[in-house]
Amino acid sequence: MTVKLKHWLVVASLGLLCAVQAEAQTATKFLADRHVAKGINCMMCHDDVKKGTIKLNEKKHEACTQCHGWYDQVAKKTVPVEKDDQNPHSQHDGNLPCTECHKGHKPSVNYCGGCHMWGFKVP
Numbered sequence: 001m002t003v004k005l006k007h008w009l010v011v012a013s014l015g016l017l018c019a020v021q022a023e024a025q026t027a028t029k030f031l032a033d034r035h036v037a038k039g040i041n042c043m044m045c046h047d048d049v050k051k052g053t054i055k056l057n058e059k060k061h062e063a064c065t066q067c068h069g070w071y072d073q074v075a076k077k078t079v080p081v082e083k084d085d086q087n088p089h090s091q092h093d094g095n096l097p098c099t100e101c102h103k104g105h106k107p108s109v110n111y112c113g114g115c116h117m118w119g120f121k122v123p
């Protein structure tokens, strides 16, 4: 192996290391930070950024549904791998706010866990 090629490999693996570290950092941030990092600005979730009130549509559904859809749509993305597990989006509370589980700037909450045994990890 030529010296030049070895040098290139060191540079390339360092680059990879940085990329892995950056990925780990974004993964630990809260939901709102991960959205902002993808170019989604504060006003796409909020109608008042100072108060932090969430934008609602005419059905009183939160801004989240404008991009991700209502429960019927998100439930299709979270079909459990094990058939005995429960889909977190097939719920019996009707107009349950998404933010009952998904928090913006703090750790999310497993709302169902207040009554059921499912250990949902809410992103």
Ligand code: HEC
Residues within 6 Å of the ligand: 031, 034, 035, 038, 040, 044, 045, 062, 063, 064, 065, 066, 067, 068, 098, 099, 102, 104, 123
């Ligand atoms: C302007 C559009 C938009 C709005 C509003 C929005 N999202 Fe997202 N969301 C995205 C995009 C784009 C992604 C990244 C691509 C993907 O994973 O679908 C994403 C990813 C996610 C993810 C998976 C990735 C992660 O980082 O955890 C969750 C969970 C999520 N959004 C929940 C929500 C919730 C809850 C709200 C409301 C509080 C919301 N989103 C509001 C566009 C939006």
Ligand code: HEC
Residues within 6 Å of the ligand: 064, 065, 068, 069, 070, 071, 074, 077, 078, 088, 089, 096, 097, 098, 099, 100, 101, 102, 109, 110, 111, 112, 120, 121, 122, 123
């Ligand atoms: C009961 C708590 C709870 C509520 C309420 C809830 N979610 Fe989720 N959501 C979860 C959990 C748990 C996951 C992760 C599921 C998984 O990884 O299999 C998730 C994952 C997601 C994802 C990522 C799906 C993917 O592609 O992996 C999106 C987007 C999302 N939720 C949007 C919403 C929206 C929009 C609403 C309101 C209409 C909502 N959620 C309400 C618990 C909840």
Ligand code: HEC
Residues within 6 Å of the ligand: 031, 032, 035, 036, 040, 041, 042, 043, 044, 045, 046, 049, 050, 051, 052, 053, 054, 099, 102, 103, 104, 105, 106
């Ligand atoms: C993906 C949607 C989303 C985005 C983007 C977002 N927020 Fe939030 N924000 C929330 C949710 C949900 C809450 C409700 C409280 C919580 O979950 O922390 C909230 C609450 C707040 C609050 C009330 C105080 C608090 O922490 O509870 C403020 C202030 C706020 N956001 C400011 C901002 C600013 C400034 C930005 C842009 C840098 C931003 N938000 C981007 C979802 C979002």
Ligand code: HEC
Residues within 6 Å of the ligand: 086, 087, 088, 089, 090, 091, 092, 111, 112, 113, 114, 115, 116
């Ligand atoms: C306030 C308490 C409470 C909360 C919170 C709650 N449930 Fe339930 N759930 C119940 C009760 C009570 C029953 C009826 C139990 C029975 O029939 O044995 C039930 C029944 C169910 C059932 C059908 C029976 C079963 O165990 O298969 C499903 C599915 C379910 N809940 C899903 C959810 C999901 C998903 C969430 C979170 C979005 C949730 N529940 C939140 C109280 C709750």
